[in-house]
Amino acid sequence: MTIANSVATTPRPLSSRRAAWHAYRALTMRDLYVLGRNLPVLLLQVGLQPLLFTFAFAYVMPSIGSGLGGATSFSTILLPGLIASTLTLQSIMSVTGPLAAELGPGREITDRALAPLPIWALGLQKITSSAIFGLVSTLVVVPIVRLVHAPGNAPRVHIDNWPLLVVTLVLSALLAATLGLLLGTAVDTSAFGALLGLLLAAATMLGCVYYPWTALHPIRWVQVLTLANPLVYMSEGLRANLTPSTGHMPTWAYLGALTLGTPALGCLAVRRFARRVRT
Numbered sequence: 165m166t167i168a169n170s171v172a173t174t175p176r177p178l179s180s181r182r183a184a185w186h187a188y189r190a191l192t193m194r195d196l197y198v199l200g201r202n203l204p205v206l207l208l209q210v211g212l213q214p215l216l217f218t219f220a221f222a223y224v225m226p227s228i229g230s231g232l233g234g235a236t237s238f239s240t241i242l243l244p245g246l247i248a249s250t251l252t253l254q255s256i257m258s259v260t261g262p263l264a265a266e267l268g269p270g271r272e273i274t275d276r277a278l279a280p281l282p283i284w285a286l287g288l289q290k291i292t293s294s295a296i297f298g299l300v301s302t303l304v305v306v307p308i309v310r311l312v313h314a315p316g317n318a319p320r321v322h323i324d325n326w327p328l329l330v331v332t333l334v335l336s337a338l339l340a341a342t343l344g345l346l347l348g349t350a351v352d353t354s355a356f357g358a359l360l361g362l363l364l365a366a367a368t369m370l371g372c373v374y375y376p377w378t379a380l381h382p383i384r385w386v387q388v389l390t391l392a393n394p395l396v397y398m399s400e401g402l403r404a405n406l407t408p409s410t411g412h413m414p415t416w417a418y419l420g421a422l423t424l425g426t427p428a429l430g431c432l433a434v435r436r437f438a439r440r441v442r443t
Contacts, residue, residue: 345433
């Protein structure tokens with residue numbers, strides 16, 4: 165007897181409509197079970213960004229409002245922070261996106277590992293390329309903030325030390341690209357997209373993008389907490405070099421963090437990258 169005849173002659177215990185209902189219910193129960201298991205993560209994903217926006221604009225901004233200064237336009241405060249956040253986002257995404265595909269099931273990274281250079285140099289090349297991409301992307305931010313503003317609220321940019329500005333930009337781009345390589349090798353590729361969104365949202369809201377670090381003095385615990393965020397040093401470094409009148413972190417503080425943090429995280433990121441490629 166053929167398989168087709170066997171299937172045709174086998175009696176069905178349930179009608180087709182009832183079987184479809186059982187299948188529908190089983191699939192729904194299965195999805196609800198998975199939802200229940202992942203509910204804490206889901207709630208974190210959904211609620212973190214609104215929570216951070218509310219925290220930044222409904223708690224932090226009113227608390228430090230008196231420290232921003234009425235004569236300073238918000239576009240002046242925003243310009244360095246937007247450059248820093250764009251630089252960070254694009255540098256991270258330009259390394260993590262391709263890396264997630266290369267370290268995925270297809271293991272495309274194996275082809276790159278066959279190039280005649282050490283694996284650590286391959287990781288360093290990814291950092292360099294991503295940093296360059298991040299620097300180029302910042303060219304879009306400046307004209308936008310300079311042109312899009314209310315009448316009389318143009319950002320006031322004043323650059324005293326061009327070499328220091330260039331050093332700050334380069335170190336910021338390298339640090340952001342290094343963070344991208346580190347995240348790309350430390351996080352599982354299946355969960356990378358959701359986690360990256362959460363991390364970037366948290367980094368932006370607490371990265372002194374929308375307010376100077378010095379203005380956080382009225383809420384001291386927030387000011388201290390933000391020191392763990394690398395974006396703070398990028399924002400403050402650019403604020404010190406582009407809009408110094410808004411108040412900023414001391415030069416030794418942001419420059420020391422960028423100078424020491426970039427090679428330290430770079431060594432860790434390249435080491436993890438080499439380990440992931442070999443496994």
